[in-house]
Amino acid sequence: MINKSKRNFFRRVSSPLKSYIFPPYYEKKEDFLKCIECEDKDCLNACNEKIIVIENEMPIIKFDKSGCTYCDECAKVCKIGVLSIDKKRKIEAEMIINPKKCIAWNQTICFSCQDICQDNAIQYKGMFYPIIDENKCTSCGFCVSVCPTNAIEIKTL
Ligand code: SF4
Ligand code: SF4
Ligand code: SF4
CATH class of the missing domain: 3.30.70 (Alpha-Beta Plaits)
Incomplete structure (x- = not known):
């Protein structure tokens, strides 16, 4: 009971x-x-x-x-x-870069998230416009706290 x-x-x-x-x-x-x-x-x-x-x-x-x-x-x-x-499983969350908050989407050079990503999951077009490749991302979350503008948002699945 x-x-x-x-x-x-x-x-x-x-x-x-x-x-x-x-x-x-x-x-x-x-x-x-x-x-x-x-x-x-x-x-x-x-x-x-x-x-x-x-x-x-x-x-x-x-x-x-x-x-x-x-x-x-x-x-x-x-x-x-x-x-x-x-x-053991993948963390149930999706990381998404919000282009409005990300300075590299707004013509300021920043590679903080890419530098910390051990899985090479963040790709840029030239110097700007980073996006997260969901096929490579392990949802480890290391990129979240290094972003100077809190642009990486977490969607729980
Ligand atoms: S709190 Fe942590 S250690 Fe305790 S039962 Fe839950 S998962 Fe296990
Ligand atoms: S969550 Fe981890 S694997 Fe995914 S982009 Fe961020 S640092 Fe890379
Ligand atoms: S880093 Fe922490 S949460 Fe992740 S597997 Fe190790 S003990 Fe568990």
Whole structure:
């Protein structure tokens, strides 16, 4: 029988679930509802990039300081099995450069996002007009925080 605090928890988190970005080692987003049972939140400390924060008892990825290296460390320490290496997947988010905010779309030289992208997923036409190739992008998020004008927007999938 489900207790009252759990019932309230499920009610509170079921709608934001879709908008969250989770560490990429799960089967379905609903699995994170099990995190209410986890007191230690070991995944939080395991992440060397410090991109995991706890919200509504669940580990959420934020790209405002760094990105995900797909290092597996968060999955290795999860005792409850919400995260596990055999469920490794691509981060469920799409990165899009907003041409209105991007200075390289407005005739100012800037290669900050391309410089940090290890997957060579950002292409320019000459010196300007960068776009992200979704076939190459791993959604690691490293480009997001280096953009001086916050022009890289994240669409959760
Ligand atoms: S895979 Fe590594 S970098 Fe990515 S969230 Fe997990 S611990 Fe952090
Ligand atoms: S360690 Fe596992 S169960 Fe605990 S908060 Fe992280 S993902 Fe959830
Ligand atoms: S999110 Fe995509 S475009 Fe940005 S650094 Fe990672 S792979 Fe490159």
